[in-house]
Amino acid sequence: MMKFASRLSSLYHGRSSGLERSLSTLSSRFVVAASSASCVPVPLSSSPPWNCSIIYGDSSTSTRLRFLSSQPDYTNYETWHKSNYEQPSNSHSLPSIHGHPHQQTSRDLHADLPRTSVLMELSDRVGALHDVLKYYWKYDVNITRIESRPVVYNRDSTAGGQSRPKFDFFVDFHGKVGDPNVNALLKELKGMTDKLLVLDEKEVHWFPRHISELDLIANRTLDAGIDLEADHPGFHDQAYRQRRSKLAESAQKHRVHDEIPTTEYTADETETWGIVWDTMESLWQKYACKEYLSSMNLMKKHCGYSRDTIPQLSTISSFLKLQTDVRLRPVAGLISSRDFLNGLAFRTFFCTQYIRHPSKPLYTPEPDVCHELLGHVPMFADRDFADFSQEIGLASLGASDEDILKLARCYWHSVEFGLCREGGKNKAYGAGLLSSFGELEYSCKERTEIEIHEQVGKIDGDGMPLCPEIKPWDPAVAAMQDFPITTYQPVYFLAESLQDAKLKMRRYCEMLPRPFFALYNAQTETVHIDRPVRRSMGVPEASPAG
Numbered sequence: 001m002m003k004f005a006s007r008l009s010s011l012y013h014g015r016s017s018g019l020e021r022s023l024s025t026l027s028s029r030f031v032v033a034a035s036s037a038s039c040v041p042v043p044l045s046s047s048p049p050w051n052c053s054i055i056y057g058d059s060s061t062s063t064r065l066r067f068l069s070s071q072p073d074y075t076n077y078e079t080w081h082k083s084n085y086e087q088p089s090n091s092h093s094l095p096s097i098h099g100h101p102h103q104q105t106s107r108d109l110h111a112d113l114p115r116t117s118v119l120m121e122l123s124d125r126v127g128a129l130h131d132v133l134k135y136y137w138k139y140d141v142n143i144t145r146i147e148s149r150p151v152v153y154n155r156d157s158t159a160g161g162q163s164r165p166k167f168d169f170f171v172d173f174h175g176k177v178g179d180p181n182v183n184a185l186l187k188e189l190k191g192m193t194d195k196l197l198v199l200d201e202k203e204v205h206w207f208p209r210h211i212s213e214l215d216l217i218a219n220r221t222l223d224a225g226i227d228l229e230a231d232h233p234g235f236h237d238q239a240y241r242q243r244r245s246k247l248a249e250s251a252q253k254h255r256v257h258d259e260i261p262t263t264e265y266t267a268d269e270t271e272t273w274g275i276v277w278d279t280m281e282s283l284w285q286k287y288a289c290k291e292y293l294s295s296m297n298l299m300k301k302h303c304g305y306s307r308d309t310i311p312q313l314s315t316i317s318s319f320l321k322l323q324t325d326v327r328l329r330p331v332a333g334l335i336s337s338r339d340f341l342n343g344l345a346f347r348t349f350f351c352t353q354y355i356r357h358p359s360k361p362l363y364t365p366e367p368d369v370c371h372e373l374l375g376h377v378p379m380f381a382d383r384d385f386a387d388f389s390q391e392i393g394l395a396s397l398g399a400s401d402e403d404i405l406k407l408a409r410c411y412w413h414s415v416e417f418g419l420c421r422e423g424g425k426n427k428a429y430g431a432g433l434l435s436s437f438g439e440l441e442y443s444c445k446e447r448t449e450i451e452i453h454e455q456v457g458k459i460d461g462d463g464m465p466l467c468p469e470i471k472p473w474d475p476a477v478a479a480m481q482d483f484p485i486t487t488y489q490p491v492y493f494l495a496e497s498l499q500d501a502k503l504k505m506r507r508y509c510e511m512l513p514r515p516f517f518a519l520y521n522a523q524t525e526t527v528h529i530d531r532p533v534r535r536s537m538g539v540p541e542a543s544p545a546g
Helices: 002-012 019-029 077-085 128-138 180-192 211-216 238-253 267-287 290-302 313-324 337-345 369-381 383-396 401-416 437-444 449-455 498-511
Strands: 030-034 039-043 051-057 062-068 115-123 143-157 163-174 195-199 202-205 327-330 348-351 419-422 425-428 469-472 491-495 518-521 526-529 533-537
Touching: 115 128, 115 180, 128 163, 128 180, 180 195, 267 290, 267 369, 267 437, 290 313, 290 369, 313 327, 313 369, 337 348, 337 383, 337 401, 348 369, 369 383, 383 401, 383 498, 383 518, 401 491, 401 498, 419 498, 425 437, 491 498
Parallel strands: 051 143, 202 533, 327 348, 419 491, 469 491
Antiparallel strands: 030 039, 051 062, 115 163, 115 195, 143 163, 419 425, 518 526
16 A cells, blocks of 8 residues: 555656646656555556556546446455356256356356546546545445546636636546445545545446347347248248247357357258358359458368358357457347347357258348358458457447447448458458349449449339449448348448558447446456446346346
8 A cells, every 4th residue: 555655646746737737746647556465556567457548628528538348347356256157066046057167147247347437527637546546445346447537617716816627527436335344435535625426337238248138139130040031032932931940949058168060061051051152152253342351261161161062050160269269159130239239249140051042042031150151250360350340249238229320330331331441452351242242243344434424323123223322431420321222222331441440440439428338358258347337127028137
């Protein structure tokens, strides 16, 4: 404690222009870690096993300085993880457990360490923050976030006739009101601050915190994989429907970290795959982006991709996990945009296994294994694309319905139907294009200025647009652009590169009014957030809110 107090004293009692500069100085050199054992400033190079963020800024903006180690923000995480995620192998209360230490019941999954948020108003005087922070150490309370923002000046003049500025400090810490140490801390803070408010937990849409919670949403399908519309090519084919029912049943039984079972595809299914492959192969060489072509070569080498074999999800998922830390998760049918995007936050792609009806091998009314494995999966072997997809996924966690719609549109106009510029030509990186022979050529075909002028906005006799409009990739614009699902797209968005698409998407996500900042820790397969929330809306069955 003496070292901690001494260091803070030198910052807050030395030459300084006030609280904001002092906090900036502190954040630029140290992470302040208030643990249950000690409270000392830790040099960044020491890779602390916690995550503390210090944020400062002016009245209109705030700058977030984050120090993120490879470990989560729990100093006692190992103990917490064992008690909440690791269960005895002979436990009879875990029917879904298959021996993996990260799998657990819904009750244990939500035994997260509680957090409290407070707003402290302090006058800008020498040593003010130091005097307050020492009580967090005194009562053994672990701070996880500090954010400062200046407030309107107090009009009461000081002895020198000058107004004294005040700062609001938003502080998150472990514990809850009612805990003896938290109550004692709050009692002390009331006498030390100009204003003290305990902030209520923000209620948000339910979202997964650990990868095992994807089990709670994977089967929330909009259809069961067998509920075919009357105009579906396989509607009257009972054998086809029984096959899809069997694949759907297998997907519904899957759990995180289970080995994906081998699917024995029939001769008819393999023949359908081969027809799609033969039709698309020459078009990929002509219109696919270089990242896709490079990744496809890797898929042929490592995952058994060929015209004569439908590759296995288990083989692909294992390869992608090593390549870009992406995994595939079998799913029985279509799921909601929110649930699908939430999976991407964990670098998990929900993937169907059924194939289109053999009577129409070049047409499918819904995503099938040809669309997934020929369109989506090769791109996930590219690091920029995998990161890009996760950016959208992280932004979806706890987001409002309005923002989910915006993110879903961004996903549609990029991951599904995105174009990028390459060698002076438009190339495709969207899966909807890379698995559709007609729309791939339609979207990337070179046209004269006269053709574009005469054809944009017009449709042919089948209701298909004659020529698409190409817009520069701007997520803010894409988020407002509606799209059809039964015809070619009238509008495509063109990025300068996949890196360009990723960076612009990241900036857009940062501008969304997100309820919290989310970080995915790949080692623990857990999402960590920087403020307390209550996941009370849209809670999956068998999952308590919290």
